[in-house]
Amino acid sequence: xxxxxxxxxxxxxxxxxxxxxxxxxxxxxxxxxxxxxxxxxxxxxxxxxxxxxxxxxxxxxxxxxxxxxxxxxxxxxxxxxxxxxxxxxxxxxxxxxxxxxxxxxxxxxxxxxxxxxxxxxxxxxxxxxxxxxxxxxxxxxxxxxxxxxxxxxxxxxxxxxxxxxxxxxxxxxxxxxxxxxxxxxxxxxxxxxxxxxxxxxxxxxxxxxxxxxxxxxxxxxxxxxxxxxxxxxxxxxxxxxxxxxxxxxxxxxxxxxxxxxxxxxxxxxxxxxxxxxxxxxxxxxxxxxxxxxxxxxxxxxxxxxxxxxxxxxxxxxxxxxxxxxxxxxxxxxxxxxxxxxxxxxxxxxxxxxxxxxxxxxxxxxxxxxxxxxxxxxxxxxxxxxxxxxxxxxxxxxxxxxxxxxxxxxxxxxxxxxxxxxxxxxxxx
Amino acid sequence: xxxxxxxxxxxxxxxxxxxxxxxxxxxxxxxxxxxxxxxxxxxxxxxxxxxxxxxxxxxxxxxxxxxxxxxxxxxxxxxxxxxxxxxxxxxxxxxxxxxxxxxxxxxxxxxxxxxxxxxxxxxxxxxxxxxxxxxxxxxxxxxxxxxxxxxxxxxxxxxxxxxxxxxxxxxxxxxxxxxxxxxxxxxxxxxxxxxxxxxxxxxxxxxxxxxxxxxxxxxxxxxxxxxxxxxxxxxxxxxxxxxxxxxxxxxxxxxxxxxxxxxxxxxxxxxxxxxxxxxxxxxxxxxxxxxxxxxxxxxxxxxxxxxxxxx
Numbered sequence: 001x002x003x004x005x006x007x008x009x010x011x012x013x014x015x016x017x018x019x020x021x022x023x024x025x026x027x028x029x030x031x032x033x034x035x036x037x038x039x040x041x042x043x044x045x046x047x048x049x050x051x052x053x054x055x056x057x058x059x060x061x062x063x064x065x066x067x068x069x070x071x072x073x074x075x076x077x078x079x080x081x082x083x084x085x086x087x088x089x090x091x092x093x094x095x096x097x098x099x100x101x102x103x104x105x106x107x108x109x110x111x112x113x114x115x116x117x118x119x120x121x122x123x124x125x126x127x128x129x130x131x132x133x134x135x136x137x138x139x140x141x142x143x144x145x146x147x148x149x150x151x152x153x154x155x156x157x158x159x160x161x162x163x164x165x166x167x168x169x170x171x172x173x174x175x176x177x178x179x180x181x182x183x184x185x186x187x188x189x190x191x192x193x194x195x196x197x198x199x200x201x202x203x204x205x206x207x208x209x210x211x212x213x214x215x216x217x218x219x220x221x222x223x224x225x226x227x228x229x230x231x232x233x234x235x236x237x238x239x240x241x242x243x244x245x246x247x248x249x250x251x252x253x254x255x256x257x258x259x260x261x262x263x264x265x266x267x268x269x270x271x272x273x274x275x276x277x278x279x280x281x282x283x284x285x286x287x288x289x290x291x292x293x294x295x296x297x298x299x300x301x302x303x304x305x306x307x308x309x310x311x312x313x314x315x316x317x318x319x320x321x322x323x324x325x326x327x328x329x330x331x332x333x334x335x336x337x338x339x340x341x342x343x344x345x346x347x348x349x350x351x352x353x354x355x356x357x358x359x360x361x362x363x364x365x366x367x368x369x370x371x372x373x374x375x376x377x378x379x380x381x382x383x384x385x386x387x388x389x390x391x392x393x394x395x396x397x398x399x400x401x402x403x404x405x406x407x408x409x410x411x412x413x414x415x416x417x418x419x420x421x422x423x424x425x426x427x428x
Numbered sequence: 429x430x431x432x433x434x435x436x437x438x439x440x441x442x443x444x445x446x447x448x449x450x451x452x453x454x455x456x457x458x459x460x461x462x463x464x465x466x467x468x469x470x471x472x473x474x475x476x477x478x479x480x481x482x483x484x485x486x487x488x489x490x491x492x493x494x495x496x497x498x499x500x501x502x503x504x505x506x507x508x509x510x511x512x513x514x515x516x517x518x519x520x521x522x523x524x525x526x527x528x529x530x531x532x533x534x535x536x537x538x539x540x541x542x543x544x545x546x547x548x549x550x551x552x553x554x555x556x557x558x559x560x561x562x563x564x565x566x567x568x569x570x571x572x573x574x575x576x577x578x579x580x581x582x583x584x585x586x587x588x589x590x591x592x593x594x595x596x597x598x599x600x601x602x603x604x605x606x607x608x609x610x611x612x613x614x615x616x617x618x619x620x621x622x623x624x625x626x627x628x629x630x631x632x633x634x635x636x637x638x639x640x641x642x643x644x645x646x647x648x649x650x651x652x653x654x655x656x657x658x659x660x661x662x663x664x665x666x667x668x669x670x671x672x673x674x675x676x677x678x679x680x681x682x683x684x685x686x687x688x689x690x691x692x693x694x695x696x697x698x699x700x701x702x703x704x705x706x707x708x709x710x711x712x713x714x715x716x717x718x719x720x721x722x723x724x725x726x727x728x729x730x731x732x733x734x735x736x737x738x739x
Contacts, residue, residue, distance in 0.1 A: 192624055193624055193625060194624065194625035194628050196623070196624070197623040197624055197625055197626050197628075197629065198440070198629065199540060199541065199562060200540040200541075200559070200560055200561045200562025200563060200597060200600055201540045201541070201560070201561075201562070202561070203623075203624065269544065270540070270541030270544045270545060311517075314517070314519060314545075315517060315518065315519075315545070316518060316537070316539040316541060316542045316545060317539065317540065317541040317542075317545075318539040318540065318541075318560070319539065
């Protein structure tokens with residue numbers, strides 16, 4: 001038995017935090033209450049700390065199989081644990097692509113053997129993510145895929161996207177859309193605007209994202225099918241989704257911490273760690289993303305954890321790989337930039353990072369409740385620290401937040417009642 | 429005399445004092461260049477490598493002559509663009525060159541920011557000889573040097589830059605440099621070839637070339653790559669010349685003694701009429717001479733810095 005004592009609990013269900021002890025046995029929460037008498041063999045003193053449902057990431061890249069030099073399921077899930085994530089859904093753009101039941105099973109089996117947190121595979125929408133033929137979605141679902149996405153590549157063919165939404169709807173499967181019109185992206189490498197002009201880098205118009213968000217909303221609306229928009233980054237996208245939700249379209253969406261924490265000004269100096277897709281936008285977009293999170297237009301925060309080897313980043317900006325290693329800064333960025341600034345309460349933050357993503361993926365996670373899996377984190381909200389990528393558990397040290405001072409840190413991570421991170425050290 | 433910086437990566441961020449120092453030094457270098465015996469020992473015992481990932485004759489030769497006139501050793505590395513994406517990384521190439529005792533690396537690269545990356549990883553001075561669509565600082569310095577020599581001062585000049593501003597590293601460097609030096613910069617070209625928010629860089633934007641040229645002291649044409657038409661950014665080169673070409677008729681709107689400049693190579697009859705290129709107002713050939721003087725000045729000023737640092 002494990003007891004977490006005296007912490008301030010946000011359980012993902014009640015609208016207010018409360019002080020309580022949490023008793024855990026055999027992987028489940030068995031009691032929540034004040035001053036629980038117990039004979040637990042291990043006690044975590046959480047006095048002065050906050051106790052939250054383990055974070056759930058609806059969008060990450062674990063890179064295995066195919067790109068183990070960037071990350072593997074072992075290193076990626078340790079990184080997730082260090083960041084407070086107890087469940088992660090990994091994207092299908094591995095090599096080979098996760099586009100068959102066999103590949104879903106493969107990911108699950110590696111995760112079972114090496115994973116430190118729970119891994120939920122997302123499978124591809126089209127075979128080989130080529131945007132040509134639909135995958136066997138029914139078999140993918142039976143094998144355990146929690147959603148479908150060609151993330152990393154947009155489905156440019158609108159007819160195929162429509163068929164995918166139609167087919168997946170019948171199976172109750174969610175399609176996560178990577179919205180990017182490649183003809184508008186061209187050879188752009190950063191957000192188009194003043195900074196791209198100043199730096200002499202080819203710009204990517206915000207329209208490249210927004211045109212596809214609009215298309216996907218229209219396709220989902222005409223089919224009354226659910227759709228989830230990945231990594232929303234622009235004011236225009238937020239507004240399109242806001243309007244769609246008002247009309248009752250079954251659209252949900254996520255943003256990533258870097259879209260409310262950084263702007264295209266960070267590209268100055270040609271730092272490839274600030275290269276990500278969609279690209280970092282402007283202050284005005286950051287404001288819109290924050291507003292979207294506050295008013296509920298943006299349902300959840302996902303990391304889009306995209307680890308890369310330094311060989312893929314220490315090159316000419318135009319050649320550098322897109323992506324940010326995001327697990328280990330996500331909570332702190334969200335706390336520092338959203339909660340400390342008064343945009344979200346802790347209860348709302350848990351909704352965005354635990355309960356909400358679990359609901360969207362339809363997995364048993366995201367709350368602290370008697371009888372529920374004991375996926376719990378303890379965080380110190382007073383803790384200020386400087387991000388040091390050399391301390392990342394992830395193989396990917398690619399973070400533009402290196403050297404930045406953030407507030408709020410995950411101290412302990414518990415998965416199915418087992419402590420996987422203790423005192424900020426992953427112990428599995 | 430020395431620049432305090434290790435590298436010259438762009439004119440963005442260069443102070444007025446630094447630019448003035450370069451231009452003043454270039455005057456002295458020009459007198460060396462125009463003398464009978466074009467050989468001094470300012471850079472004796474120094475070495476310079478040109479590392480070009482893009483084809484160029486004039487810029488590379490200009491640097492090589494500049495270095496040789498000053499007594500430096502030179503070597504050139506020509507790398508085909510196709511090998512940028514594969515093979516040895518830029519950082520490794522730079523370190524290899526540096527390990528041979530090279531003091532200055534002059535780099536031209538099709539990707540913006542490549543010189544900045546190189547500069548971060550080598551101790552040698554790095555001079556940007558053109559990176560992607562970002563900057564071409566020595567070109568803008570030689571342009572400013574030419575304007576200063578012809579007009580006496582840069583402050584207050586009205587400079588119209590006409591053409592493909594979006595893809596022009598020459599335009600960007602000139603905007604940074606000229607605005608720092610107090611000139612009024614006007615840019616004109618088709619909207620599809622105009623970068624967003626360029627007015628925030630201090631340039632006035634015109635979509636009618638006549639308005640940009642009216643009353644100008646300097647009219648600068650830019651090379652229009654035929655590829656822009658192929659990519660659909662322009663309907664045709666014919667219409668480009670019709671709407672934006674620098675013609676005798678349009679030049680009459682500028683000041684009588686306006687200079688006509690072009691960084692070369694010129695597409696005669698596309699961005700500028702052939703008669704203007706060869707006409708009395710054209711300083712295009714003098715720009716080339718001044719280019720050598722500017723590069724001599726920079727090599728001198730940057731290697732002096734290293735000299736001072738060692739001793």
